[in-house]
Amino acid sequence: MSHTGEKPFKCDLCDAAFTRKNNHKRHMVTHTAEKPFKCDLCDAAFSRRTGLRDHMITHTGEKPFKCDMCNGAFSGKGAFERHVMSHTGEKPFQCELCEATFSRKSNLKYHIMTHTGEKPFKCDLCHAAFSGKSALKYHVTTHTGEKPFKCDLCDAAFSQKCNLKLHEVTHTGEKPFKCDLCDATVSQKSYLKYHMLTHTREKPFKCDLCDAAFPRKNALKYHMMTHTGKKPFKCDLCDAAFITKGNLKEHIMTHTGEKPFKCDLCDAAHSTKSALKYHVKTHTGEKPFKCDLCDAAFSQKSVLRYHVMTHTGEKPFKCDLCDAAFTRKTALKRHGMVHSGEKPFKCDLCHSAFSTKSTLKCHVMTHTGEKPYKCNLCNVAFITKSNLKKHIMTHTREKPFKYDLCDAAQERVLSNIT
Known part of the structure; x- marks a missing residue:
């Protein structure tokens, strides 16, 4: 047959x-949903004897199927065979409606639903519906908050086993996936896929409301919130709200003062890994982001973007209360305090208050006497970098600010002063 x-x-x-x-x-x-084969150690039940046999191994911890290509070991033959395909790249199940191929028949089945739009698995707690049972199971944890998969090395817990597996790599530092075009290595296959887009410059996920495009679907999702104004992650310690959970986590450190990312070259410490990465460039002097309109170069891509606006004159962030406009959103936010009179940064040594953190920092130096910016040509020191810059002009005789008056008018002004 x-x-x-x-x-x-x-x-x-x-x-x-x-x-x-x-x-x-x-x-x-x-x-019939009949499951006659029941486990003696828990409430699990199965429609097939083989299903019960594979389940019993989860109690004993036995993993008899071992991979010859890596250290992987599995309790079931099916899981082992699917794992081997991750090495061989074999995907025998092909979609008849597109060119997609899969290593599992079940994945093909769920993929076909993306063509038909079928979502048979519905949530009992809300109106959400899904094409796969596992997707529904994961969704339910967003209601219950359940995170059954816990890390043995730290307090992290996850709602999905695959997320725990990916997290464990952060402890081992293992990065088995290598880029064929550069020396980059990453811990996950999906990360390698996104990394390759940095070479091709491809940005397949496009915004329907503006010209923005992104290499990742999640990046587009977060971008759409800038149009809707939605900020689902709220701080419990203040009124701040954020688009991503990562941004909220970084914000909370401003309350706790935690700075876990420390520089190996100096005593500096930072609350985020990206901030540490940019700081290290102050030691190496690396400035990979170059301006196409002048010789300027920068250590950060965002700084280059703002610099280009000095050439174009673009100031996209406009004040609703006056004609002021700014190149940066943070500058607009600081300007808004001029109208509101808000001064959230208070001095612990006196009653002074300021609208910006940097102004408070400079003010505190008037109490401590600290003057970190020193002149290389004399012994004078200053609290701010701008004051040092002005002082250096007294040595160089540079006079960048010129009168708009004619010579005769200048002479009359100077004679009045004298």
């Missing part, structure tokens, strides 16, 4: 057909 394709045992409830009577019998259980 494997040659002729004959399948004489047909299901009366669906289109399934089988070559063997016992396979037909097992299939019928999927319609």
